[in-house]
Every structure is written in structure tokens, then in C-alpha cells.
Amino acid sequence: MRVQQRLTSGTIIAQDFRTSVRFPIFETGYVEWPYATNGGTLFLATFRGRVFGLTCRHVLEGFDWQRLRVTEAKFGKMFAPIRGLVYPSAPKGEAVDTDILDIAVVEFAPAVAPTFFPDPPYVLDAGTCGTANIGDVLYVNGALKEKSDLSEMPISPMFCLLEFADMGAASADPILRKACAGFANPEFTEITGLSGSPVFDMASKKLVGMAARGTLAAKTCTLWYIDMFDILTLVTAVAEGREATDYTKVVTRLTRTVIRHQL
Numbered sequence: 001m002r003v004q005q006r007l008t009s010g011t012i013i014a015q016d017f018r019t020s021v022r023f024p025i026f027e028t029g030y031v032e033w034p035y036a037t038n039g040g041t042l043f044l045a046t047f048r049g050r051v052f053g054l055t056c057r058h059v060l061e062g063f064d065w066q067r068l069r070v071t072e073a074k075f076g077k078m079f080a081p082i083r084g085l086v087y088p089s090a091p092k093g094e095a096v097d098t099d100i101l102d103i104a105v106v107e108f109a110p111a112v113a114p115t116f117f118p119d120p121p122y123v124l125d126a127g128t129c130g131t132a133n134i135g136d137v138l139y140v141n142g143a144l145k146e147k148s149d150l151s152e153m154p155i156s157p158m159f160c161l162l163e164f165a166d167m168g169a170a171s172a173d174p175i176l177r178k179a180c181a182g183f184a185n186p187e188f189t190e191i192t193g194l195s196g197s198p199v200f201d202m203a204s205k206k207l208v209g210m211a212a213r214g215t216l217a218a219k220t221c222t223l224w225y226i227d228m229f230d231i232l233t234l235v236t237a238v239a240e241g242r243e244a245t246d247y248t249k250v251v252t253r254l255t256r257t258v259i260r261h262q263l
Contacts, residue, residue, distance in 0.1 A: 001139070003205045007125045017200045017207055020044045020122040022070050023143045023157035024055060024196070026063040035069070038062060039145030041196040041211070042070060042106070044121035046114045048239050051080075051121050053106030054231065055196035056212055057087050060104060070106065074119045075156070081109035086238050092246075098175045099212055099226055105238050122198065122207060124235065129228045131177075132201045132208040134168040138179050140211055140223065142197030144188055160188070164223055166201075166208075174251045175230050177209060181221040191216050191223075199225045 002016040024042040025035040040059030045052050053070055060068065065085040072078040086105040091098065114121055122128070132138060143157040164179035171178065179199070191214050199209040207228055214223040229249060237245040 001200075005125075005128045005205060007123070007127045013123060013128075015120070015123060015128070017043075017122050017139075017198050018141045018159075018161070019074065019119040020198060021074060021141050021143070021159060022053070023159075024053075024059060025069050027067045027069055036063070037145070039143075039193040039195070041142035041193060043196070043198045043210075044070075044117060045124045045235070046121045047124040047235050049114075050239060051108055051112055051114055051117070052235060052238070053082075053108070054198075054210060054235070055104050055106070056210070057102045057104040059196050060085070068106070070108075072117050072119075074159070076119075080112050080116060083107045083109045086234075088234060094174055098173045099224075100175050100230060100234075102212055103210070103226060103231055103234055105235060107238070124207070124232060127206075129207040129232060130201070130204055131227055131229050132166040132199075133203065134166055136166045136201050136203040136208075138164040138166055138208065139200045139202060140164060140179075140194060140197050140225075141200075142194040142211060144191070145193035146188060146190060162191075162194075162221070164199075164221070169227075169251045171224075174249060175226055176212065176224050177227055179223040179225060181223070183219050183221060186216070186219065186221075189216070191221060194223070199228075 020043040042055040164181040167178040197211040201208040209225040
């Protein structure tokens with residue numbers, strides 16, 4: 001799934017979004033059970049030369065972020081030093097009561113360069129990320145909690161690659177988009193762990209969002225994901241050291257009209 005992309009600078013790169021995915025774990029301090037997790041996924045992104053970790057804030061709930069551990073490789077043994085955690089607060093206007101508050105950005109220590117990660121982060125740029133169109137085929141790569149093993153090193157997460165179809169901005173939340181899938185014989189009973197997973201659009205060959213939550217009912221899976229437009233806006237503010245940011249977003253929604261024929 002390695003694709004060629006043209007950056008805004010004109011440079012052509014080739015990258016596979018799946019190499020950016022990590023299984024976020026927390027150090028417990030207990031010898032018998034050294035690591036714990038809520039389930040969830042984190043992915044690495046390079047933006048303006050810096051590496052950031054992106055995940056959902058609810059993936060980190062119940063743990064001290066200073067105990068968060070992110071491996072150098074997808075199945076790694078080394079941990080990248082973390083400097084801090086940034087997330088939105090005090091939303092205004094249309095951002096109130098939206099999933100904008102569920103985005104979390106992990107800042108790594110200054111010494112952590114993109115080359116620290118043998119499985120490289122995803123390069124964020126206007127040429128590599130965007131917003132999906134209704135009907136586009138989407139791929140989601142994330143860790144399934146029920147099939148992952150934290151009992152010993154190296155950590156053994158079980159990653160899945162699931163195909164969805166974009167259904168558009170189908171809620172009152174301007175941050176979220178909806179995607180649906182049908183699985184003939186799923187090898188899992190729940191999709192706990194997909195939160196924080198990158199969502200890649202095969203039509204545009206761009207990263208289009210991050211999974212927020214979903215449901216699996218029988219063979220039908222529904223996924224709600226945060227639009228990459230909002231994520232990139234937050235990452236830009238963090239990279240520039242701004243404490244606040246305001247932006248305008250245009251959201252297009254399909255509406256149904258009932259046409260009655262009179263005879």
C-alpha cells in the first residue's frame with residue numbers, strides 16, 4: 001500500500017501509512033504486569049520536521065500520560081522519550097460539544113527525530129492529507145485489543161486492516177465523518193482498539209482522518225472518524241507554539257427530499 005504523493009514543495013515521496021501505527025501502552029510499575037492499556041491506537045506523523053503522536057484523548061483516560069510508552073517500531077522494544085501532551089480545550093462557537101476535544105497530540109523530546117523510527121511516521125502535508133468524498137474506499141489500520149498481548153516484551157499487538165466506504169458528514173458534529181463496512185466472516189467480535197487509528201483514502205491517496213469510535217453489529221461495522229482537516233489545524237497550532245487557534249470549516253451534507261407525484 002505504498003503510494004506516491006507530491007508535496008506542496010513539488011517533491012515526490014512514497015510512503016505507506018501503516019508504518020506509522022503504534023500500540024499505545026502505559027507503564028504500571030508492577031513486575032508481574034508491567035504494561036496496561038485501555039485499548040486504542042496511536043500513529044506517528046512528521047510535520048515541518050518534527051514528529052508528533054496522534055491519538056484519541058479517551059484512549060489515554062485513566063492513566064498518567066507521563067507513563068505513556070510509544071515504541072520505535074511497530075513491533076518494537078525501545079521507547080521514544082515524551083515531552084508533553086497537548087489537546088484542545090475551551091471550544092467556542094460550532095466547536096462546542098464536538099469531538100474536537102477528543103484529539104490528543106503527543107510531543108516527543110527534541111532529540112527524537114524522524115530517523116529514530118525504523119517504521120517511519122507519516123509525512124503530513126497538503127499533498128498527503130485531505131478530506132474524503134462520499135463513496136470513497138477507506139482503509140483503517142489499528143490494533144485490536146482483544147487479540148493483543150501485553151504480558152512480555154516485545155509487546156505483541158494484533159493490527160488489522162479494515163476496508164470501509166465513506167458516508168459523509170452524517171451527524172450534527174462538523175468534526176466527524178461516518179464510514180460503513182460489511183464483513184462476511186469477521187475474525188473478531190469487537191473493534192475496541194481502533195480509536196486513534198489513521199484513516200486512509202484509496203481514491204485520493206491521502207490520509208483523511210483518525211478513527212474515533214465505532215460499532216460492530218453482526219457483520220455490519222459503523223465507524224465515526226475525525227476529519228483530517230481539523231487534526232491538521234490543531235497540529236499546525238502546536239507546531240507553531242500557539243495557545244489558541246480559530247478557523248472556518250465548510251461542511252457539505254447530503255439531504256433527502258421526498259418527491260410526491262400527484263395523478
